[in-house]
Amino acid sequence: MTKKVYIAHPFRGKKPYTEEQIRENTLRVTKLCHAIFKDVPDVVPVSPVHAFSFVDPFRDDQNKVLDCCGELLSTCDEIWVFGDWLSSMGCIFEVGTFCRRDEGGIAFCTFDEETKRIKKAAAFDLTIDKSDVIAYILDQRQRAFGGEREK
Numbered sequence: 001m002t003k004k005v006y007i008a009h010p011f012r013g014k015k016p017y018t019e020e021q022i023r024e025n026t027l028r029v030t031k032l033c034h035a036i037f038k039d040v041p042d043v044v045p046v047s048p049v050h051a052f053s054f055v056d057p058f059r060d061d062q063n064k065v066l067d068c069c070g071e072l073l074s075t076c077d078e079i080w081v082f083g084d085w086l087s088s089m090g091c092i093f094e095v096g097t098f099c100r101r102d103e104g105g106i107a108f109c110t111f112d113e114e115t116k117r118i119k120k121a122a123a124f125d126l127t128i129d130k131s132d133v134i135a136y137i138l139d140q141r142q143r144a145f146g147g148e149r150e151k
Contacts, residue, residue, distance in 0.1 A: 003077040007032060007047045008095060010088035012057050022057055025049070025083075028111070032082060035116050046076050048094075066090060070097050078105045080118075 009029045013021040026049055033045040048069045055065055069090065073079065079098045085091035085108075098106060107120045 002042050002044055004044045004046050004075060005036070006073050006076040006079040006094070006098070007036075007045050007049075007082065008079055008085060008091045009049065009082040010084060010091055011049050012088070012090075014084075014087050017057065026053075028083065031113075031116070032111050032118065035111065035118055039117065046072060048072055062090075066093050069094060073097055078107065080107045080109045080120075082109050082111060 007029060009025065009032065011022065011025050011029075013025055029047055029049040033047050033050070036043055036045040051072060052065055052068060070093070073094055076098075079094065081091065081095060083091075085095065095106065110119045111117075112119060
């Protein structure tokens with residue numbers, strides 16, 4: 001059975017946001033999706049970085065983008081989380097949104113540049129760990145962003 005997997009990875013990176021950071025993160029996500037496409041035949045990678053590439057990351061309303069990401073995420077069976085996701089308000093939002101669902105799985109992953117392979121660092125069934133994950137995310141968001149969505 002083919003499943004849709006949402007690829008969560010920082011896009012703008014840490015403040016101050018730069019065009020170079022955005023290009024590097026976009027390239028990383030492209031490599032991740034290509035590796036999944038080649039090596040994991042039962043997975044369709046769903047990349048918000050690519051789906052919303054028409055949005056200006058400096059001028060357009062990022063809250064609207066996050067709302068669109070939430071809609072896209074709602075169509076996916078799993079979420080795979082890459083990179084320094086706790087430094088990204090978008091990734092925190094995506095993981096938190098997914099954790100509120102009653103079904104689906106989450107995996108925290110790495111990408112081996114040398115072998116071009118995805119490695120799942122940790123995976124769990126959200127029906128068991130969901131409340132702990134949400135509490136952890138809310139705590140991290142509070143520490144990093146004062147509990148508010150980034151503008």
